[in-house]
Amino acid sequence: MNIFRTILVLSVLFVLSGCSSIQTPGSANIPQDDGWELVWSDDFSGDKIDSSKWEVMQYNRKQNPDGPDGWWLKEDAYLDGKGELVLRCRKIDNGNSDKDPFDYSTGAIRSKGKFEQKFGKFEIKCKLPAQTGWWVAFWLMSQSVGKVGNEGEDGTEIDIFEGFGKSTKINHALHWDGYGKEHKSKGNKVIVPGIDEGYHVYSLEWNEKEYIFFIDGKESWRSNAGGVSKVPAYVKVTAELSTEKWAIGDNWAGNPEKALYPDYFQVDYVKVYRKKQ
Numbered sequence: 001m002n003i004f005r006t007i008l009v010l011s012v013l014f015v016l017s018g019c020s021s022i023q024t025p026g027s028a029n030i031p032q033d034d035g036w037e038l039v040w041s042d043d044f045s046g047d048k049i050d051s052s053k054w055e056v057m058q059y060n061r062k063q064n065p066d067g068p069d070g071w072w073l074k075e076d077a078y079l080d081g082k083g084e085l086v087l088r089c090r091k092i093d094n095g096n097s098d099k100d101p102f103d104y105s106t107g108a109i110r111s112k113g114k115f116e117q118k119f120g121k122f123e124i125k126c127k128l129p130a131q132t133g134w135w136v137a138f139w140l141m142s143q144s145v146g147k148v149g150n151e152g153e154d155g156t157e158i159d160i161f162e163g164f165g166k167s168t169k170i171n172h173a174l175h176w177d178g179y180g181k182e183h184k185s186k187g188n189k190v191i192v193p194g195i196d197e198g199y200h201v202y203s204l205e206w207n208e209k210e211y212i213f214f215i216d217g218k219e220s221w222r223s224n225a226g227g228v229s230k231v232p233a234y235v236k237v238t239a240e241l242s243t244e245k246w247a248i249g250d251n252w253a254g255n256p257e258k259a260l261y262p263d264y265f266q267v268d269y270v271k272v273y274r275k276k277q
């Protein structure tokens with residue numbers, strides 16, 4: 001009797017295990033319809049940044065008359081050949097004619113003039129750096145962000161996230177009406193335990209009424225500050241370093257002198273969706 005029971009149990013287990021892999025043709029891997037349609041993306045495969053999608057930045061981004069400057073250099077934005085974009089931060093020889101003992105450089109890319117979109121969902125998967133003293137960001141920029149008046153409806157800088165290296169602090173922010181006297185902004189800093197370890201997904205849903213920010217799929221802020229931008233924006237993935245007072249304090253990136261460079265920001269992908277009609 002026992003042997004028959006064993007055979008019966010084994011037969012049932014065999015059938016059950018077989019069942020789990022039986023699929024009707026065409027039923028495999030059908031994604032659930034979440035109402036979004038992928039329109040533009042980069043998974044950073046290959047060994048060269050795709051110039052049809054991105055411009056790689058190069059200039060003295062954070063010039064400081066009283067200390068080392070923070071450059072954007074092309075060689076500090078590159079693909080690692082294993083499917084990731086890397087933005088590197090390092091100490092470099094003084095890059096201009098001032099008296100700095102050295103300067104710093106980081107990498108940055110943007111889709112200006114190559115891809116722009118109004119509204120939609122914008123997403124990045126990335127791993128924050130191991131050191132502090134610099135900051136990394138995934139953000140949207142309108143060419144008309146400098147237009148004073150009409151609040152941010154005619155162009156807003158949308159900082160989907162700013163991360164501060166080895167830090168659990170994440171910043172979301174909106175800036176509009178230029179960067180001079182009329183500049184306005186609203187932001188929200190959040191502390192996210194564990195965000196400084198491993199890969200995480202940061203996303204923004206931008207519609208006519210509001211901006212909704214997510215970290216790993218969980219809402220972290222929403223705002224309609226500036227009345228919500230109604231113009232297309234391009235995508236930026238950047239790293240920056242400034243040695244000016246406002247940047248080196250605990251309120252922002254921390255002091256780069258206390259960090260060990262080179263340090264790296266690793267990006268797995270960027271995806272942009274639009275709402276299905």
Ligand SMILES: [Ca+2]
Nearest residue numbers: 064067068069
């Ligand atoms: Ca300087």
Ligand SMILES: [Ca+2]
Nearest residue numbers: 069096100103
């Ligand atoms: Ca310099």
Ligand SMILES: [Ca+2]
Nearest residue numbers: 147149151177
């Ligand atoms: Ca404006």
